[in-house]
Amino acid sequence: MTNFNFGTIAQELNDVQEEGLSFEDKQLTWDNAGDVADIVKALETTKVVHYLKLGGNTLGIDAAAAIAKGLEKHPEFRKALWYNMFSRRLKTETPLSLKHLGKGLMIAGAKLTVLDLSDNALGPNGMVGLEELLRSPVVYSLQELRLNNCGLGIGGGQMLSKAILDCHKSSVADGTPLQLKVFIAGRNRLENDGAKAIAKIFSTLKTLEEIAMPQNSIYHAGIAALAAGFKENPNLRVLNLNDNTVTEKGAASLAEAFAYTPSLQDINFGDCLLKTHGAYHFAEALSENHLQLEVVDLGFNEISADGGVVLAEALQNKPNLKSLNLDGNQFGYEGRERIKETIDASANPNALESLEEDQSECEDGDEDVGDDDDDDEDDEDDDDETTEDVDEDDDYQDEDADEDADEAYVTSQAFTTNLFNANESFNADKNLLFGKTTSTEKPITTNTTIETFCLSQKPCTIEAFESLQEEDKLAAFKSIFEQFTDDNRLLLLIFTTLKCAHLSESSPAALELAKALYKETVDYAVQTKQERRVLNYILMQLGLLRSEEKFTSPYDLKSCRYALRETLKTNPQLSSEHMRNAFNVFLQQFDG
Template structure:
């Protein structure tokens, strides 16, 4: 999967001479004033402190209060570098700690230019500790705001938008208009609701030069709202919406932005499923202008080689181009060769990044044939995501051990009812364990379950589902009942929550185990794969189930390695069969599984 590439303007470049204090990556635990004494002493000792870097430590409420008191004597303070500062803290601690730090700067009458709170599990709850601070005179001079991977969610995004709009109004009334240049809010699960709220910031400020919002589960309606705000920021230089679901509809909205943002240097819409039609729109919009373009990332977008050639043609007149990423699309070997040959004719052929994860030529042709129907497919997929706040674009593809999104658990969130199942998927700390089924109401004894793999050829549906090992092909052929799917689901449906899902996965694998040697087993495995991911979508656990299935298929590395009792070749074969079906799951799941399987063949 394509990685979300951030392009942050260097903070050091902004001021030739700065004096500050750094405790970066000390892994210190500051629970109280005594434990935070080194920070407080440093603040009291230094007469000039332009920045305080506390990244990579963990701060409690009392310690924050002591540091806030010390900050009161530093009106020259400019940069709050406080990312990754609340590891293992309760959600009730974070807003209080932020209020103490903010109160110190407000009392000092500092003029902040940089606020970095990335990699902190703020969520809507944490935003309550920032709202007053963001509206205060301290932030009238704010130029750079980093809130990457903060688990804001739709509600937190709305809270942030309201605070920033109030800040703009307050600063304007004070005669010091807000000049925010950099806005970074990736990996926040903002979705369409949050993105629409954030778009109001862009519409109002009109000063943005860099906007990075990757992995936020934003669909084309949210993208359309953002586009309206982007058009009003003519000085935009960096635009990164990597790993959101634009589809061709969203690509059309963004393509219309480009004529209003002539100074763009970096454009990143990798992993956005813009498809070939979207590539055509981007190419047409970029071809005649944007002579300063340096980076164009459109990898992993299901673009065929015609679309790739159009994009190469669009960058021929871009003398500063240093990176063109088209990897992971549907070019096929011949298509890649054509694109490379065409790129050789440009002034900077080395800008084209290597092709490492492209689909086969047959798949590329299939993608081209399917392009005519792409709008219908997009509409179906996007409609589901918008109505149900589906959110698996983000974290899904690039695992980050510091990802804070799982820590957000707001009981009072107005979206709690719709997102209850999804929150569970993120909040839970106990992942599925191989063959570990909790105690249930099933009347079967452990001995009976353990005997499911005996030599009895008349194996029952219950024995088949609850047994731990794959049955023989002969046993499968005599599985009790003609309608095997109905029989198996009648057993699985007796269980709920994780147990239901766990049994779905392993029953699927047991059938897939024989998929190459039995058409009946293959058909049953395909039906069960479909049922598994339909359940994942229904309960909003897409990424959780994707990760678990990929681990069971030995495609995704597990923290606890195991040897599967199932034939991986057969299980993957059945999976390839099901992802080729038009009615299987959605584009996000299909794309993830397809790329992972293709990596094995590379």
């Protein structure tokens, strides 16, 4: 006799019969009750409202209060699809708006299954407005929590963890334990401490089926904590940690967790600096079981040909494999052919994605397979080399600058990026980025947006700069930077810095931004262990270091150098001592 799960069947029927309201993507500004009168009327006149879509508009406090009153009449409500609805709002507005909406759901006695607040700049401040809702019976039934690109930071991640854990505790006591299945929190700057806090959610709930936390600046210590949480979720199917710094140590922790997650179908660890030894860990963990795997993304991880072949062999027996991405590693021509032959002999020979981009063909191809994943340690060899350079006498630039200039020019050539192909502004100014030509582009003079400001290499007038609407421009810039990785992000950092520095002598606000961005650039150089490369490139752009081919910068270099001097004065303890020393030496020699 067949055993039917009537609860599951009932849920499936409910999903088919869902009714709701959508006001998404109208690009409207809702400040007060009058602005949302049509939404409130629809809530009052519609008998059944399972979902409400508000994304793609901007919601103020009074408007949120009015909508909340309408929600009070809908205990059947279960999907709050409220992504991207607080743009251009003050930090003080968002938490109050969220409190109103949460109160409306609590008065209604709603049972949420989906809460989507993605693409809202919540941060810890916004989390204050969510805490009461997340601890209430409204979310005992929650299955999907989507907080992608919310800028939670470490503090916001910790607040979220505490609220969810409190909710789980009270839901268990109520006899209806929280059974969250989907957790999405990419691009939130969680870092290690935030990741450790979130890992407690996974370890406690044990019901997760999909976890996505890409681009969170998590290193191996945070990865290890997450891996311990993954172990407790045997039904985990989708796992995405793309663009975090996993390294070999993190890969070892994850490989151990894979033994406890046999149902994995889709894993994405692209751009995670796994390197060859990390690939070995993954291959060993995935080789025998995990027959449900369908999608595997391990692209851009500095994996050698041997590591690629071992991975290909480990995935040969996956009958459901549809997509295997190993592009952007360090295989070389022969390595790529070996990998293709291995996959050709597998159960799914068409699963292998193209291997067109190979780092071994634009770099020296020698892989440091040592332990370079200690994010708390400096690159001592690089430190010593540069410190020795900048401590020499005045003949340093005359005798050694040509060699450094060659390196600066060569490394600038290495800034090849998909962003150039995707963005017309970058395409138009590609030669400027490479330092090859004299730019004849005129400055941006009209009203502009944060996106236009960042994604153009043209300088900007004071008027255009002051037309930027964002109150916290630095945070707005960072939200753009975080959409890109590797050299894409580095270029955006450097040229956004130069655009602000270009105005620094005439605008105190631009000076403060330039100082903050110079510091951000140095921090990123340290984080990515490419201090000498970034140092030489900035020196070349500021006219302090000769390059092989002369070019004329469109920026006011006097103003740019002034901003750098002020940065060094106000930040005497930059995260890279040798970059600070080098900047001082070149500036002093230039002044002399």
